[in-house]
Amino acid sequence: MAMKSTPSSKIKTLLILILLAAFPPLSTAMYLPALPTLTKVWGCTEAAINLTLVGFFVSFSLALLVHGPLSDRYGRKPVLMAGISLYILACLVCYLSNGPNMLVAGRILQGFGAAAAATLALAMTKDCFDGAERERAMAHMAVIGSLAPMLAPVLGGIMLSFASWTAIFLSQAALGVVSMWGVWKLKEPSPATTRTLKEVFGSYLRLMCNLRFMTLCLLVALGMTPLFCFTGGSSFIFISHFGLSEQAYSFFFAFNAAALMLGFWICGLLLKHTSGFRIIMMGYIGIFVGAMVLAFCANLGPWGMALPMGFLTMSLGISRPPSNNFLLEQVKSDAGSAASLIMFTMFVSGAAAVWFIALPWDNKILTLAMVGVAASVLVLILLPWLGRSPQA
Secondary structure, eight states, X not given: OOOOOOXXXXXXXXXXXXXXXXXXXXXXXXXXXXXXXXXXXXXXOHHHHHHHHHHHHHHHHHHHHHHHHHHHHHOHHHHHHHHHHHHHHHHHHHXXXXXXXXXXXHHHHHHHHHHHHHHHHHHHHHHHOOHHHHHHHHHHHHHHHTHHHHHHHHHHHHHHHHSOTHHHHHHHHHHHHHHHHHHHHSOOSSOOOSOOXXXXXXXXXXXXXXXXXXXXXXXXXXXXHHHHHHHHHHHIIIIIISOOOHHHHHHHHHHHHHHHHHHHHXXXXXXXXXXXXXXXXXXXHHHHHHHHHHHHTXXXXXXXXXXXXXXXXXXXXXXXXXXHHHHHTTOSSOHHHHHHHHHHHHHHXXXXXXXXXXXXXXXXXXXXXXXHHHHHHHHHHHHHHHHTSOOO
């Protein structure tokens, strides 16, 4: 049941949720401009340095399975405070890294900590908002929160122009400190219960065994795979393939993030006039169209990559807020566990996409486009059928 609160307290809560939801994109996008440099400095392969991304996504995904149920038992704030503390420690490990192995270890720890912020931000939308209000809150979170992936690579590129890549992780540690203060000031939205951990994880396992709910989670997560492929491969495409500078690349990445924000904003407008499910389907049609155009424009230079990818990403942004709300509406309790499973499937798909795009493809752009076509076609065929089934 949604927490009773005043409009002003809801605004403050929404701002904190936006900050928490920004942890994954900031942790991922901010150091992307440094990846090609690190391969040269440490003399390692592209696949080896991409393990810093894969390691983050895998640890992030596994930690999601823990943070949600723990927050259902002990409350949101204690789990958040512990997760953010681990995140700050992990940033310092990354800062001190002197080789790819230590950086991968730091990123794995960072993923564990960031997972608490991301999954509980989603769970707390169900704690604090109801129905259409929650859908609008998600759209607002998405619009403002999308500034993080848009600005992060630009800030990272600027930092690299006057400081070492290690400064990026110090700035992320500072973000953790600010977030810790915000969570400490927050009123507990879901107090601790008297249920045992066995009872909490029992309901969690029942949810995991619900084939329809898990299939829906996986299906919706597929829509994110083109964006994760772009995240994992874009620096090598723009810098190594097209020969752009690190700073020029950061602006192309920001352009794609701006397209995502535009999609979230369009979603907010559409929600006033049509149902969330129709918006989801419109978004996936756009993903299919963008991926097809990208396939034909793969060899037309940086803008031949950026423009169709931007349209694809905008379409993904249109579909994202109602997709998350659609999944949360499938459960009546244990929002933390449900949020964990939603985020888990999304980031496992993301880790697989980052690994996949790092393979030695002859044409990474065409490969990315084919991922977008395959994912959108599967969703467009299966989601209408599953969406008509009874709720979980």
